[in-house]
Amino acid sequence: MTITSAPSGQAARDSGLLRYRPEFPLLSATTYLNTCSLGALPARGRHKLDEFLDQWERLGASAWYSHWMDELAALRDDFGWLIGRPGSEVALAPNVSVALASVASAMGPLHSGEPTTAARLAEAWGFAVSPRPTARRPRVITTALDFPTVGHQWLARRSLGVELVVLPSPDGLTVPLADFEAAIDERTAAVATGHVYYTTGAVQDLAGLARICHRNGALLIADGYQASGLIPTDVAALDVDAYVSGTLKWLFGGPGNAFLWLRPEIRDALDPTTTGWFSSARQFAFDVEHLDLATDGRKFEMGTPAVPAAFIARGGMSLVREIGVEALHARTVDLGTLCIRLAEEAGVPVQAVRDPAWRAGIVAIAVADPAPVVAALASQGRIVDARPGIIRLSPAFYNTEEEVAAVIEAIVPLVNARE
Secondary structure, eight states, X not given: XXXXXXXXXXXXXXXXXXXXXGGOTHHHHSEEOXXXXXXXXXXXXXXXXXXXXXXXXXXXXXXXXXXXXXXHHHHHHHHHHHHTSOGXXXXXXXXXXXXXXXXXXXXXXXXXXXXXXXXXXXXXXXXXXXXXXXXXXXXXXXXXXXXXXXXXXXXXXXXGTOEEXXXXXXXXXXXXXXXXXXXXXXXXXXXXXXXBOTTTOBBOOHHHHHHHHHHTTOEEEEEOTTTTTTSOOOHHHHTOSEEEEESSSTTOOOSSOEEEEEOHHHHHHOOOSSOOGGGBTTGGGOOSSOOOBOSSGGGGOOSOOOHHHHHHHXXXXXXXXXXXXXXXXXXXHHHHHHHHHHHHHTTOOEESOSOGGGBOSOEEEEOSSHHHHHHHHXXXXXXXXXEXXXXXXXXXXXXXXXXXXXXXXXXXXXXXXXX
């Protein structure tokens, strides 16, 4: 397949970034277009893990106080930098499920109409329309395009009276703001949805959605996993109330690390009922009889973090900070635009947002049975992923135009053979 032209500005934007390719050994062994599932491991991530192991071997438990607590604080700072907030406002979690569970545990009184917490929230929100102190708000709204974790948190709380509303997507790509507005009412406690949809790579208008939520006295909880490291994010400007994300994908930090940010007013008004010793204001008092929650982001932390994973994550974050999210975004969007154009020229059905301003790192190709296609590509050393009804391609800054073209060229006969 011949690349006849590149998107405007692409040559200028990739000239410096491809120098990072040698940092990723995986790229010499495969054509890797699956960053939306797992970012490739950078050499600096492995070096950070070796640093942890050396400290453990040399210092034993004293490494906690001389190194590891500082490393965790630095990781909070990294995550804070990513979303435009101080690291002190960030809570560490092992994954997004745990981060969401801590938030959901604190919202129980709101669902049940317990007046004290509802009144504190009404004061903290300061919205044009605040919930009545005794109003019962059992509903949480999500969408059919969101990752199952987002909805499962609330389905698991049905016995507590929580009602989950799942909005369909009219075009299979996104959900219009008007559909959210029609669904949100005085019984809605929160909207929980993705900053970027994991199926289609569509970027949501979180600021617009926040305005709708707040007019109706509802919280907005955003899952940023497919955005972090790719979409420049300022959570204060977006006016979201909670933001969760992790290092598995576009932060090149592997599994085992996620984070939670809560708007400080909301954090202060809510108390988690699922907790751990890292949430204590007096963590090293070892007081089993009293729970004094931290007054910063640690209030929503759980137990002992996975320190080896934190070290690896810091390696990935150092790469993201060095390059800058804006540059990573521009390059990735360019490669996605190229991917869409080549697939359409080849007659392959593309299921993706065409406007690059509202598309992140995923380009989906529609196929009824994607798993055999993905397996056939893997046998050729070309790594992509499958989700129901689609093949997911996610070229990252370290990929070349030639790699994108080669994968599309290999996909065409495989898809055509299944139609």
